[in-house]
Amino acid sequence: MPTIDLWAVDGYISTPDGKSIYIWGFTDKAGGSAQLPGPTIIIKRQDPPARTMVTVNLTNSLPEPVSILFPGQSEVRVNGNPVQPQYQNGSLISLTNHCLPGETITYTFYAENSGTFLYESGTNPHKQVPMGLYGAIIVRPQDYMPDHTGYKTAYGTGTGTEFDREYLLVVGEIDPDLHQAVELGKPYDTRVYKPRYWTMNGRCANDTMLPDNVDHLPNQPHGAMIMLEPGEKVLIRYAGAGVENHPLHPHGNHTRLVGMDGRLLQNRTLSNTTDLSYKRFTVLTGAGQTYDQIYTWTGLGFEPVTNQIPTVIPNLRNMAIGHTGMTMWSGSPYLGVKGELPSGMVSYNEVGEYHFMLHSHAEPEITNWGAFPGGLMTMIAVYPNGTLERHHGMLPVESHGL
């Protein structure tokens, strides 16, 4: 049975415009700093009738009580008893059993449903969740076998949720005034909550496009770049960890929404299955909501030989390219072809891959404190067949072992 040790601690994150922001968050390393978002917990369900009990030990190193909610999970217990909201003098002080500073508390729950979930603080959640005390849980179906065709799925074989690669995007907001008030021990008026930064896996664009585990972002270990080859099915998991709703729009294609809040979008009876999945090009990821979606890109014939797209590249000296001093473009309209770019241009294009933006269409959210580019934005990169290393978009079967 998986056991995860989490510490609620503080730390700092960096934004691309040079700010350092104080956060509260979770880490799974003793003595570690807060990580944004918290460590991703990935669980594979047991074959029935065995049930998958997950144990989470929370040690509180913050100066006030902290707890963890497990929305969508079954039979959440603390020390063997069902979790309950906590009251002091008749007043609600926590949505679930909490852990005092310096203490450790043990939660258990049963992972009964495959899908994408959140875990987040239930104590002073208006403050602690925006401060960073949140993370994602991925529950895999019991028949999940990443090396077997038809068994690498979000919800189980035969559910139409097969995928080749998967990416998790946990989105949130940051009001720096809240973070500064908490750091300095000053009061903060929740009514004036006003995000100035928006995060995707804890990072603001353009840091979202950097790889995982870059040295200068030690507490924001996860990138948000989505990479695939044509025809591959990519499972994109959105998790709305902030307090606002974000309309996320991937360029390049629609997604098919196959799961919502950790539930397969299907009605099943013994005799009948009604598939309720549908396609969208902009998904409003609500506060606390998760969406599992399949994205593919199957553009045809976009190479110089058959040339189904009649394209004459204009004289590039007449065009605006890389106005910020860099470009993701290859210099060619064709997949897998690198063209000539004006001298002095820094191109981050590797092998002629296509880059499609994925971003919030509430466009002020793609700024860092009002300056574009930033915030909830990343790229989807379509690599020519056979050029994308296998490890991209490969999350482990389980994160914290048996």
Place this chain on the structure above:
Amino acid sequence: MITRIRRSATDGWVNTPDGRTHYIFGFGDISGVPENELVNYRARAELMAPPLLLKAGNEYIVTLTSLGTPTRPDLDDPHTIHYHGFPNQIAFYDGVPEASVAVPVGRDLEYYYKPLDPGTYMYHCHHEPVEHIQMGMVGPLVVYPHDYDSSDPAYKTAYGYGTGTEYHREYYVFLNELDCSIHNLVATVQEPDWTEYRPTYWLINGRAYPDTIDTPGGSRLQSQPWPALIKANAGERVLLRFVNLGFQQHAMELLGAVLKVVGIDGMRPLGQNGEDLSYNKNIIYIAPGQSYDAIFTAPEAPDMYPLTLPFYNRNLIKNNSGGVEPGGMVTEVQIYAPGSLPHQTEPNQA
């Protein structure tokens, strides 16, 4: 055969019912305009942008020509066309300057499209999108099914013959907001802080009520040629093409008729086995960057023609124009006796 369409990118001014004018960037239709007359189209941006009407399976070249911004001659921003939602787009024609090319002042770029999927889409500039979208470089894009035939009731459809999307009339419900202080800052060469975005006007088809129910033309609204008045004969099926290119979610409510949602983001709502997931609504919630196709049947009302159905934003505070109510996202559906209105051949044709 390739159809050629041409759009200008330039600036201009729009008007709100309180008599104020607001500086915009935007697109104009310069299809067929001779090169030596293009100069006359500077500063003539329109809000909403001229619709791009395409047919599935046909080929198009849309030329974008940047005519500059006479009110801001200092500005050297390039522009693009992003065909929002185009399935299986290639990066070169996706209009994202960071992943393709953009069009500087005085230059052209030809975008090639061969749309295969019918539905309601949208287009906008993607250079500094937060600024260029708010400044007005936004418009609807409709892809008609390959078998579309406006003269044959079985083939005048949103998604093709036999898809249950037949209609008699179609109208845009194109939504965005306008923050007048930001438009003023841009007009006066100042940098806005976009996290302070706070709209002061809420627009349908580029107009605030009561301009929404005004007729086309008139010098005050020359940059806003699209009324949002919806007219139909009783018993007709009316297709509303909702697009939201503002930065807020909206809630458009129709009183007196039921909206059947037959398209979401340019796709019929169909499950993996073809399950029909269309549904009925009174209010369409629509987030930024989304589209909906909804069809209602104009109700009969003998002795009451023309019958008026209110159509407005249920986020009621958005029903104001610069602080005057009613205003903003409010318009009307007017229903006439059967046979009163002639056959509609173009969207929004009254």
